Amino acid sequence: MSPAPAPDGESGPAAGVRDHARAILRAYMEKKGLRSTDQRRVIVDTFLSTADHVSIEELLARVRSHDRRVGYATVYRTLKLLAECGVANERQFGDGLTRFELADETSHHDHLICTACHGITEFEDERVEVIQDEIATRYGFRLRSHKHELYGICGNCQQT
Amino acid sequence: MSPAPAPDGESGPAAGVRDHARAILRAYMEKKGLRSTDQRRVIVDTFLSTADHVSIEELLARVRSHDRRVGYATVYRTLKLLAECGVANERQFGDGLTRFELADETSHHDHLICTACHGITEFEDERVEVIQDEIATRYGFRLRSHKHELYGICGNCQQT
DNA sequence: CTCATTGCAAATAATTTGCATGTAA
DNA sequence: TTACATGCAAATTATTTGCAATGAG
Numbered sequence: 001m002s003p004a005p006a007p008d009g010e011s012g013p014a015a016g017v018r019d020h021a022r023a024i025l026r027a028y029m030e031k032k033g034l035r036s037t038d039q040r041r042v043i044v045d046t047f048l049s050t051a052d053h054v055s056i057e058e059l060l061a062r063v064r065s066h067d068r069r070v071g072y073a074t075v076y077r078t079l080k081l082l083a084e085c086g087v088a089n090e091r092q093f094g095d096g097l098t099r100f101e102l103a104d105e106t107s108h109h110d111h112l113i114c115t116a117c118h119g120i121t122e123f124e125d126e127r128v129e130v131i132q133d134e135i136a137t138r139y140g141f142r143l144r145s146h147k148h149e150l151y152g153i154c155g156n157c158q159q160t
Numbered sequence: 161m162s163p164a165p166a167p168d169g170e171s172g173p174a175a176g177v178r179d180h181a182r183a184i185l186r187a188y189m190e191k192k193g194l195r196s197t198d199q200r201r202v203i204v205d206t207f208l209s210t211a212d213h214v215s216i217e218e219l220l221a222r223v224r225s226h227d228r229r230v231g232y233a234t235v236y237r238t239l240k241l242l243a244e245c246g247v248a249n250e251r252q253f254g255d256g257l258t259r260f261e262l263a264d265e266t267s268h269h270d271h272l273i274c275t276a277c278h279g280i281t282e283f284e285d286e287r288v289e290v291i292q293d294e295i296a297t298r299y300g301f302r303l304r305s306h307k308h309e310l311y312g313i314c315g316n317c318q319q320t
Numbered sequence: 321c322t323c324a325t326t327g328c329a330a331a332t333a334a335t336t337t338g339c340a341t342g343t344a345a
Numbered sequence: 346t347t348a349c350a351t352g353c354a355a356a357t358t359a360t361t362t363g364c365a366a367t368g369a370g
């Protein structure tokens with residue numbers, strides 16, 4: 001699979017995916033006349049090198065370990081920006097926290113969520129992708145993203 | 161109990177579905193030693209005779225048109241109760257409001273959401289249901305519910 | 321220079337909770 | 346009579362916003 005070598009901090013997305021995200025963001029910012037600041041750079045870099053579904057809290061903690069100055073609101077504002085230009089997707093898994101994940105068109109994964117331990121498992125199924133496109137077409141929708149979440153009790157928690 | 165004929169306000173779920181929901185709730189309340197009160201009855205009746213995905217706000221307004229006394233917190237508490245016993249499912253469609261819908265096993269519908277006008281369209285696809293069961297089995301999950309949401313721009317909004 | 325951006329703290333918004341009082345069972 | 350339930354208001358939690366100071370272009 002991923003031909004990419006190791007990303008920096010943690011097992012984040014492949015380098016190609018991150019570069020693509022950065023390109024989209026750059027174009028969007030240019031179009032809107034937005035400025036590139038230290039804060040935005042750190043936040044975006046951190047987000048891009050982070051595994052899936054980070055909450056703002058988690059992200060802020062990571063960002064601050066790099067740069068103490070960054071404020072709470074800036075993380076919110078930057079993530080909103082990423083969502084606006086389509087680089088990130090917002091998700092809520094029912095535990096009250098909003099999470100963000102990289103909108104990666106090359107990896108269509110979805111989630112199994114254990115309602116007992118709150119654990120999140122990813123799955124992928126190409127058949128569902130195909131059906132989704134079909135449904136969107138049927139209803140005249142231009143599809144932008146999707147959420148497919150299965151809620152239940154994971155194997156571990158069933159042994160109660 | 162209530163072999164009540166037509167629901168009051170609007171085109172809610174079929175009578176059989178509502179009776180089933182009530183039976184589950186009754187059993188749950190009995191098991192837990194919970195009491196049947198006027199408020200709970202009005203809230204549950206209103207919820208059961210309401211079309212899909214009501215927000216707390218909407219529900220409270222409807223409930224109050226029947227019974228002015230009912231408080232905000234009671235609606236929250238009762239809906240939480242319904243979710244606990246599996247009669248209702250909580251959903252968040254990204255507009256900041258938590259919505260509830262009847263967990264109706266006989267009608268597996270999912271949602272197309274227009275990110276421009278916030279309109280919600282329902283769809284149903286049996287093939288996805290089958291695949292979901294398969295995935296849950298593969299990962300050792302006992303499936304309780306699911307969310308499958310397609311986000312995009314609806315036909316109307318595309319003509320901008 | 322000019323205007324977007326930032327950090328902070330205050331403001332919102334949604335939901336939960338403490339508690340005195342009411343009330344099913 | 347004995348908890349459970351309710352309404353209210355206050356408390357939490359998550360997110361947004363106003364504003365003076367800062368800094369990119």
